[in-house]
Amino acid sequence: MQAKKLNSPIVQVFVNPLTKTWVILTEFRESQDIMLRRTKEFDRSEEFGNIFKSLIPDHHISMRMTNPQFKAHRRLIQDSMTPAFLNEVSAPRIYEAFTSLVGVWTEKARLANGHPFSASDDCFKAALDAIWAVIFPLGPKDSVTNAQRQLLADTTSINSASSTNIDEPVVFPETPIPDAPKSVLTLTESLEHMGTSSQREAMIATALEKAKGRFSSDRKEEHVARCAMDDILRRELAAAKRENREPAYNTRTIFDELFGLLIAGHDTTSTTATWGFKLLSDHQEVQKKLREALRSGFPAAITECRQPTAEEICNTQIPYLDATQEEIIQKSMTSGGLARTAMVDTVLLGHHIPKGTSVLLMGNGPDFIEPPIGKIPEDRRSKSCQEAKGRIGSWDPADSNLFKPERWITKEDGKESFDPTSDPLLTFGLGPRGCFGRRMAHLELKIVLVLLLWNFELQSLPGTLMLFATFEFIIEWSWSLSWKFGIFD
Template sequence: MDTEAVNNARHGLRLLLVTLLLTSIGFFIYYVYRQALPKPLPGIPCDEVAAKKVLGSLPSMFSHWKQHGVVMPWLTGHNLKHNPPLVQFFGAPFAQPTVILSDFQESQDILLRRGKECDRADRTLQSFEGMIPHHHLAMRTNGPRFKGNKELVRYLMSPKFLHEASAVQIYEKSLALIDLWSLKVKTSGGKPFPARQDIFDAALDMVSGAAFGFKDDLSITKRQLNHFLSNGVKFKEHENGSVDFHGFLFFGYIVAGHETTSSSLSWALKFIADHQTEQDKLRQALWEAFPDAAAEKRVPNVKITTTHVPYLDGIIDECMRLETSQTKITVGSWSVDDMHLFKPERWLKTGDSGELVYDS
């Protein structure tokens, strides 16, 4: 009888322990589930359905990426869907929400004047730490290494370097790009052709040329042109070979300069193509600034970097104002009545002698 009671007690204890264990596991799983759920920031619009899923906005983003190959339009659509200039989405389990600010003047204020409050995000740092851990792109601005590291590359944006090193490479690579496009226009019978990859490659040629002094034999655009000529009208994408970049400073220069340059050129090309009236004014301003080149029907020489063309400056600033991917630009404020217009004249004023003067 005593033995049976002991066995019953042991059996009951086992059941209790198993019950407690299963309950603990259940509570733990529920706790992990709750922790993995998105935690929306109060007062900021978001996708209510995504806020109740562990993966948050990832399924929708992945679906868009799988269908279109890019994610950025999804972010734009997310803002348009909720309409306010400040929205949030959930990019990963256990992670804080990502806030998207689409108000230009507020973004400008944060980037230019509130850097200490809104430093580089962890996600940005993680993107560069693996490739260039000792470049200032992978550092917070208040870090002990940032200031000294940035001093090492400060001269790359100096007028002397831009005029003597960058301008020469940009000029040469631009001529190669023009030759390539001229040939494509002829062989396509005047029909439109994709230009994005050409700009991307040309920008890489420009930045790489300024950094390493690459000649035409390493130019992607020049190779494309030669390949196009050697194969008649048949054109296929040229894949750039791997390059062993020596030193984090050079690599950082390439990483930082290439994407921003190609994006800015792409947006500028789009805006100028969309606004034919302003394009005609720009062409006339360039003819007047370079009368010898216009008369001889040739491309201006590299002195274009030191020639003052106010309307060209206005065009550039207007493209930068409207460019959604631009990260840091210096501008003033404008009337809300015409902010949606492409209007280079907003950057110009009439001088004392009646000529247009760049005013920014």
């Protein structure tokens, strides 16, 4: 707002009388330069780090890169984002959780009789099941989505919506959430919660204890990583052997790094996926094109009248699927801005920035989904920014506000391919402090989009429910019935 009012991509704001002023930058190239190339001048902002400090005090998210612990913490969890771990551990767990969501929505569609119903809460819970199973061993009784599916499968009818108004949403009974996931939901919903939750601590301690037992066994098959926690323990075991000491499993560092993955990866991914459903429901033409791309991308699944497997989803490149996913990530507004603190006295677009100043780098608004504010002379930019000119494409201001996956597609010799560098994107941040879980988020969103669009049609909402504040969808199960009965060939 202030940037537009003053017609300047860089402004300072007084957040409150007791803190220093903040600098807000609304310009992609300069923000990208700060995150990618000026990493000695700008690091994690104190305010951003403080959000997590009360909950996970020993997680690297609130550390500066100059802290010697930062690298050690990153090493502990680094295997969880390798292609092998993502394909062999994460993908099947995520796939299972969202297949359960398909089950829940199939039951809901049966009971709703054409009425709309809210989708965001179910997506939130399935995303919790998914990330939980990737990080900790998840037993069938811990899955919130499975319990909900069972409850609905046992229900024969619901009378919560008016029989005369088909647009009135149906409200479904909710199964009680088991204690451990409930404590996680409570904590993630209130990040300002002080101290630690005893249920969460007990849950992690029990899981660690069980894994410790498996890892001390002589049987090789017990040592295979089944979740991120196993990987961390294996690393600790190896380090202890090297250093000729007892392995230390129950440490604050291990607790916080594990739990940190869960909170950093849950809400963000489910919010982005829910925005995806909303955008696809509002843009029927994109949904139709994407469904057609999926049908031609997974021919074996069509022939065999089944949904694509996790392996097929991981190993198949469908440019329009990648492009839609990138467009959802850009338009989702899951993270509107990235925060950094100046570690030294420096200069930004010709302005002096004293050491300790917090800088907010906007990831939407002008220069993203609106035309840029003014034209910045090249010589006002940093040297590194000038040198990197042209490496990333730029939005066409005429349509930057539209939901248009095609902007991420390039054509060469008639062949379409997905180009992630064709447009600016800051939703995950960038550089060494950018999102650690970006690859897992992409994988999860890909699986969600394929499974949900394969099984359901997200219809347009009636006007009263079209608000951006609500996430309600009419979900029709005709698609799933269609392939089940082989109507499409």
